[in-house]
Amino acid sequence: MEGMEQWKVQVENWSSQLRELLHQFLQHVHQIPPAQLYAAIAVLSLTTLFLLSIRLFRRKKSNTIVLTGQGGSGKTVLFYQLRDGSSHLGTVTSMEPNEGTFILHSEASKKGKIRPVHVIDVPGHSRLMPKLDEVLPLAAGLVFVVDALDFLRNCRAASEYLYDILTNASVVKKKIPVLILCNKTDKVSAHTKEFIRKQLEKELDKLRASRSAISAADIANDFTLGIPGEAFAFTQCQNRVTVAEASGLTGEIAQVEEFIREHVKP
Amino acid sequence: MLEQLLIFTRGGLILWTCKEIGNALKGSPIDTLIRSCLLEERSGAASFNYDAPGAAYTLKWTFHNELGLVFVAVYQRILHLLYVDDLLSMVKREFAKIYDPKRTVYHEFDETFKQLKMEAEARAEELKKSKPVGKPVSNGKRQGHGQKGGYDGGNKDRSEGGLANDGGDGDGEGEGHKMGNGYANGNHIGAKDSKMTAVVKGKENTSSNNGAFDVNKLQKLRSKGGKKTDTVDNKVPKVDTKKKITKKNRVWDDKPPPTKLDFTQTVDGKGNGNDNVHDVEEVHGESMMDIEEVVSSESESEEDEEVGKESKLDAKKKGWFSSMFQSIAGKANLEKADLEPALKALKDRLMTKNVAEEIAEKLCESVSASLEGKKLASFTRVSSTVQAAMEEALVRILTPRRSIDILRDVHAAKEQNKPYVVVFVGVNGVGKSTNLAKVAYWLLQHKVSVMMAACDTFRSGAVEQLRTHARRLQIPIFEKGYEKDPAIVAKEAIQEAVRNGSDVVLVDTAGRMQDNEPLMRALSKLVNLNNPDLVLFVGEALVGNDAVDQLSKFNQKLADLSTSPSPRLIDGILLTKFDTIDDKVGAALSMVYVSGAPVMFVGCGQSYTDLKKLNVKSIVKTLLA
Ligand SMILES: Nc1nc2c(ncn2[C@@H]2O[C@H](COP(=O)(O)OP(=O)(O)OP(=O)(O)O)[C@@H](O)[C@H]2O)c(=O)[nH]1
Ligand SMILES: [Mg+2]
Numbered sequence: 001m002e003g004m005e006q007w008k009v010q011v012e013n014w015s016s017q018l019r020e021l022l023h024q025f026l027q028h029v030h031q032i033p034p035a036q037l038y039a040a041i042a043v044l045s046l047t048t049l050f051l052l053s054i055r056l057f058r059r060k061k062s063n064t065i066v067l068t069g070q071g072g073s074g075k076t077v078l079f080y081q082l083r084d085g086s087s088h089l090g091t092v093t094s095m096e097p098n099e100g101t102f103i104l105h106s107e108a109s110k111k112g113k114i115r116p117v118h119v120i121d122v123p124g125h126s127r128l129m130p131k132l133d134e135v136l137p138l139a140a141g142l143v144f145v146v147d148a149l150d151f152l153r154n155c156r157a158a159s160e161y162l163y164d165i166l167t168n169a170s171v172v173k174k175k176i177p178v179l180i181l182c183n184k185t186d187k188v189s190a191h192t193k194e195f196i197r198k199q200l201e202k203e204l205d206k207l208r209a210s211r212s213a214i215s216a217a218d219i220a221n222d223f224t225l226g227i228p229g230e231a232f233a234f235t236q237c238q239n240r241v242t243v244a245e246a247s248g249l250t251g252e253i254a255q256v257e258e259f260i261r262e263h264v265k266p
Numbered sequence: 267m268l269e270q271l272l273i274f275t276r277g278g279l280i281l282w283t284c285k286e287i288g289n290a291l292k293g294s295p296i297d298t299l300i301r302s303c304l305l306e307e308r309s310g311a312a313s314f315n316y317d318a319p320g321a322a323y324t325l326k327w328t329f330h331n332e333l334g335l336v337f338v339a340v341y342q343r344i345l346h347l348l349y350v351d352d353l354l355s356m357v358k359r360e361f362a363k364i365y366d367p368k369r370t371v372y373h374e375f376d377e378t379f380k381q382l383k384m385e386a387e388a389r390a391e392e393l394k395k396s397k398p399v400g401k402p403v404s405n406g407k408r409q410g411h412g413q414k415g416g417y418d419g420g421n422k423d424r425s426e427g428g429l430a431n432d433g434g435d436g437d438g439e440g441e442g443h444k445m446g447n448g449y450a451n452g453n454h455i456g457a458k459d460s461k462m463t464a465v466v467k468g469k470e471n472t473s474s475n476n477g478a479f480d481v482n483k484l485q486k487l488r489s490k491g492g493k494k495t496d497t498v499d500n501k502v503p504k505v506d507t508k509k510k511i512t513k514k515n516r517v518w519d520d521k522p523p524p525t526k527l528d529f530t531q532t533v534d535g536k537g538n539g540n541d542n543v544h545d546v547e548e549v550h551g552e553s554m555m556d557i558e559e560v561v562s563s564e565s566e567s568e569e570d571e572e573v574g575k576e577s578k579l580d581a582k583k584k585g586w587f588s589s590m591f592q593s594i595a596g597k598a599n600l601e602k603a604d605l606e607p608a609l610k611a612l613k614d615r616l617m618t619k620n621v622a623e624e625i626a627e628k629l630c631e632s633v634s635a636s637l638e639g640k641k642l643a644s645f646t647r648v649s650s651t652v653q654a655a656m657e658e659a660l661v662r663i664l665t666p667r668r669s670i671d672i673l674r675d676v677h678a679a680k681e682q683n684k685p686y687v688v689v690f691v692g693v694n695g696v697g698k699s700t701n702l703a704k705v706a707y708w709l710l711q712h713k714v715s716v717m718m719a720a721c722d723t724f725r726s727g728a729v730e731q732l733r734t735h736a737r738r739l740q741i742p743i744f745e746k747g748y749e750k751d752p753a754i755v756a757k758e759a760i761q762e763a764v765r766n767g768s769d770v771v772l773v774d775t776a777g778r779m780q781d782n783e784p785l786m787r788a789l790s791k792l793v794n795l796n797n798p799d800l801v802l803f804v805g806e807a808l809v810g811n812d813a814v815d816q817l818s819k820f821n822q823k824l825a826d827l828s829t830s831p832s833p834r835l836i837d838g839i840l841l842t843k844f845d846t847i848d849d850k851v852g853a854a855l856s857m858v859y860v861s862g863a864p865v866m867f868v869g870c871g872q873s874y875t876d877l878k879k880l881n882v883k884s885i886v887k888t889l890l891a
Pocket of ligand 1: 069070071072073074075076077078090091092093094095122123124125183184185186187246247248249250278
């Protein structure tokens with residue numbers, strides 16, 4: 001009982017002290033000129049905002065891999081090979097991107113924590129090109145799929161597509177690595193990756209001339225390609241451009257997976 | 267015979283094909299359908315014809331927009347299969363039940379499909395026989411079926427309704443709005459009402475998700491004081507919340523029965539992500555059947571009245587509040603009827619921008635086809651959803667299908683030591699010669715040597731006009747007066763260009779009305795004889811509805827009067843007088859849509875420098891502004 005009483009008194013004491021303090025503080029605040037007060041508040045809130053935004057911007061490195069290339073080159077098959085290790089019943093022309101965040105099928109049995117990969121398969125139909133511009137800025141790596149079987153017929157169109165990608169602002173600025181993937185190598189008549197690389201370089205070289213002429217008009221590419229006065233080679237690109245082979249249909253996609261893991265660390 | 271039926275995702279993964287039919291298709295009809303029809307905003311059409319060596323196919327399709335699925339049937343054109351639409355919509359409905367985005371294999375659908383196909387064939391047969399008798403008869407029959415067994419019967423009901431209603435309509439988007447219509451028409455469909463409900467139920471029965479199942483029950487039970495709700499709850503505890511939502515909506519919404527359908531579907535979608543889908547399916551299969559029967563036998567008269575009262579009540583309460591609620595809840599599945607006002611407004615807006623009516627109509631159909639059944643996102647209005655879809659469609663159309671890098675093509679031709687030949691065609695007075703000169707000027711600026719060919723041997727003064735331009739630009743001109751056949755003049759001009767090493771030959775032709783048979787024949791001859799690298803259609807940006815007629819007739823005549831099996835058509839468009847049209851930029855859209863050819867140049871003034879490329883983004887912005 002006694003203790004209780006005493007305790008009550010104590011509490012009352014404290015609270016009066018507190019009230020006193022608060023009063024003093026308020027008086028003090030009143031003495032400060034308002035301009036100064038506002039400035040202090042502004043500084044305080046700005047710093048918090050700043051700290052917060054740093055938090056936000058220093059996000060994890062992107063884990064997005066974008067599959068792109070002409071229609072029929074085998075992107076969707078590749079997407080499902082990466083995800084499920086199977087091309088299921090086959091594919092038809094895509095009308096919308098396929099997108100998924102998953103652990104690569106080949107790594108599914110691995111132990112330990114593996115970082116999933118966010119893969120986007122952008123349809124090749126040129127009417128859907130605007131979609132590509134949306135996803136390029138997100139990419140940690142870009143796989144440009146080329147049909148090695150029917151390459152010669154598509155060479156020019158593929159080069160034009162590749163030109164647009166290699167001169168795209170985000171690709172150049174962020175130095176997004178590009179893998180040129182010669183697909184469908186399960187067939188013996190497929191062209192070799194060396195042949196394809198050379199042909200693409202040749203075509204891109206020509207495009208460089210005509211495209212830079214066009215830039216006065218509407219379709220202005222943001223950046224020019226390669227070094228002026230020198231024959232174009234992929235090694236001149238700011239970003240890393242490599243060539244690899246694969247067969248999506250039969251699941252020989254080790255080189256793509258290697259590329260993905262190089263740029264999206266497990 | 268059906269050649270093939272495929273179910274695939276919009277992403278392009280084939281989920282199911284009929285192995286039993288198993289015919290290898292000749293050519294690639296599906297890819298062609300997607301590339302040249304579905305991706306070209308022509309999916310509002312009823313069917314698509316595909317010809318390959320040794321095959322003439324007709325393709326029909328339907329979308330399930332909410333699930334992002336496409337259903338395509340392929341059959342020999344000569345067969346005029348009547349049941350295809352019916353079958354497609356049934357397949358769609360049945361497949362939607364078992365679809366799970368996580369799954370990629372659906373072997374169990376083989377059996378279902380067999381059944382569906384047999385039924386569809388039988389119905390088509392019946393319909394053929396009893397055509398003059400019409401609906402009532404088939405209605406009666408349907409009901410007979412319905413009593414036979416819940417789920418099958420249910421399906422028959424629905425699809426027959428579809429068939430009777432619109433026969434061979436390619437819309438295929440059966441049940442939703444059709445049922446809606448039925449309800450909206452009045453209460454005379456009391457009997458139908460309960461039957462329809464039964465249909466929905468039947469669906470939920472086999473449906474892989476509990477959510478839909480319960481909501482449905484609920485709607486039925488609600489009118490009976492919700493006696494059975496607790497059983498439902500026991501089985502699927504989750505549903506509670508959903509149930510409440512539905513209830514509220516029912517009260518506030520303006521047309522009860524369609525909403526009923528709506529919400530079923532809505533919840534449907536949600537349930538899909540559910541993992542224990544399959545268990546639920548099995549557990550509930552039978553019990554649902556039971557309830558269904560109870561309901562359909564009891565409630566015919568009751569529900570009739572109920573609906574009547576409710577619709578009156580709802581009519582009062584409807585308005586912005588309900589739509590507001592819907593937009594906040596953000597879960598209503600879009601129906602054709604919901605889309606219509608927004609689409610109508612959009613169509614009118616496009617038409618004020620001078621888009622040909624026919625084109626605006628087709629675009630709206632296509633947008634509608636791509637949105638029907640989709641769920642409205644939270645805090646969005648139908649109109650903004652429609653607008654966004656339209657914007658996407660417009661960008662898609664106006665984005666050139668092939669490269670329009672002429673300079674690259676010129677260089678390619680140069681490598682082969684051939685001149686690059688451009689033929690300018692179009693109706694009278696659109697500014698062919700003037701813009702030909704502008705193109706010449708632009709080419710000259712890029713160090714390409716140009717030659718003009720004066721092949722307008724029809725209109726007096728045309729040659730002189732071109733000569734003036736040639737002199738000003740200091741480029742050679744090939745002319746042969748007025749007497750000669752323009753096709754021959756062009757040929758000689760090209761030969762001359764080869765001799766003097768010109769990189770490009772720009773061929774001016776006489777302006778001609780699209781209906782002028784002799785002149786069109788002459789043009790076709792010129793094009794076929796010289797096989798130019800580019801047939802450039804010059805059109806006025808001022809034209810409205812006529813744009814469609816001009817371009818389609820030009821293309822048609824070029825094709826008809828051609829002697830070769832693969833006729834040359836219009837490859838590109840030059841739009842003139844673009845500076846005079848303010849925001850009425852619709853002609854660009856109409857022309858591109860009709861011909862599938864890109865706008866390669868835009869003429870926008872009097873001087874040689876007034877030639878631009880089309881800015882797709884700004885055009886789309888203007889069109890929708
Ligand atoms: N022989 C062979 N064929 C392949 C391979 N990969 C894909 N294909 C075939 O190529 C065709 C097109 O493949 P998709 O993956 O659908 O092509 P895509 O790149 O997604 O095409 P779009 O969706 O139109 O952009 C299909 O018929 C595949 O069977 C491969 O590695 N080898
Ligand atoms: Mg694809």
